[in-house]
Amino acid sequence: MGSHAQAQLNITIDGGSASAIPIAVTDFVYPDGPLSTDISAIIRHDLARSGQFAPLSQDLLVEHPAADDDINMGTWRLLKADYIAYASIQSVSAGRIEIRFRLSSVADQKQLLALTLPIKTDQLRAAAHFIADKIYEEIIGxxxxFxxxxxxxxxxxxxxxxxFQLMVSDADGFNPQSLVTSKEPLMSPAWSPDRQRIAYVSFEQGNSAIYLQHLKTGERTLMANFKGINSAPKFSPDGRHLAVTLSKGGNADIY
Incomplete structure (x- = not known):
C-alpha cells in the first residue's frame, strides 16, 4: 500500500471561462541555477486550474524580466497579455532564498503587487501557491x-x-498523505474551519460511525456510533460543534 499512499492525485478540469484573463507568468530569474521546483510553472498551473485565467504558453514567454526596468510592455501588449507576473530570486544563506515578486497591469503599465518572500528551499511549492493566491485576489477580488x-x-x-484510505494533499493533488487505512468503506470527509481536524464516516466496526482525525497529533476520536445511521458530519463555523445525521430515534434526523 506504500506506493498508493505516495501516488499523485490527478485532477482534470473540464471547460473554463470563455473570458479567462490572459496573463504572462514569466520564468523567475535565479542566477545560481535551476531550483528543484519550478515556481512559475506551479503558479501558471494554479491560475489555469481556476478557470479564471489563461496563462500564456511557455513558448510565448520571450522575455524574463527580473526587475521593473527589464519590462518591455510593448512585447506583452503584442502577445495580448492583460497582466505580467515576474520575479527575481536570490540566495540568502544555506537552504534559504528570497523571492522578489511583482505583478503589473500591461494596459496601464501600473504595478499592482509587490511581495518579498524569504523562504526555505523546501517551501518552494508553498510559496508558489501563496503567490498564486495573491495574484487571484488582486485581480479577481x-x-x-491554492x-x-x-x-x-x-x-x-x-x-x-x-x-480504503483517507488522504490529504495540496490543492493541486501534490504531496498526498494517508491518514487512515481500512478494509471497510470510508466516506464523507469534512474539514474543521481551522483545517486541523477532519471528521469522516467509517464502517470498520460493521456499522457506520463518525470519527474525528487530528492532523497534527494523529489522534483519532470516536464521535458517534449509535445503532442505525451515523453520517454526514459537518462542522459549525466556529469549529466547536458537529452537525451529524443519526437514526438512533428511528428516523434519520440532524443532531
Whole structure:
C-alpha cells in the first residue's frame, strides 16, 4: 500500500471561462541555477486550474524580466497579455532564498503587487501557491484557494482485498498523505474551519460511525456510533460543534 499512499492525485478540469484573463507568468530569474521546483510553472498551473485565467504558453514567454526596468510592455501588449507576473530570486544563506515578486497591469503599465518572500528551499511549492493566491485576489477580488488542502478517499484493490484510505494533499493533488487505512468503506470527509481536524464516516466496526482525525497529533476520536445511521458530519463555523445525521430515534434526523 506504500506506493498508493505516495501516488499523485490527478485532477482534470473540464471547460473554463470563455473570458479567462490572459496573463504572462514569466520564468523567475535565479542566477545560481535551476531550483528543484519550478515556481512559475506551479503558479501558471494554479491560475489555469481556476478557470479564471489563461496563462500564456511557455513558448510565448520571450522575455524574463527580473526587475521593473527589464519590462518591455510593448512585447506583452503584442502577445495580448492583460497582466505580467515576474520575479527575481536570490540566495540568502544555506537552504534559504528570497523571492522578489511583482505583478503589473500591461494596459496601464501600473504595478499592482509587490511581495518579498524569504523562504526555505523546501517551501518552494508553498510559496508558489501563496503567490498564486495573491495574484487571484488582486485581480479577481476574492481570496485564492491554492494554498488549501484536499481531503478525499481512495479505493485500491490487491491480492489481500479492497483497501480504503483517507488522504490529504495540496490543492493541486501534490504531496498526498494517508491518514487512515481500512478494509471497510470510508466516506464523507469534512474539514474543521481551522483545517486541523477532519471528521469522516467509517464502517470498520460493521456499522457506520463518525470519527474525528487530528492532523497534527494523529489522534483519532470516536464521535458517534449509535445503532442505525451515523453520517454526514459537518462542522459549525466556529469549529466547536458537529452537525451529524443519526437514526438512533428511528428516523434519520440532524443532531
Amino acid at each position: 476574492v481570496p485564492g484557494a 494554498s488549501t488542502k484536499l481531503a478525499y478517499v481512495t479505493v485500491t484493490e490487491n491480492s489481500s482485498g479492497v483497501h
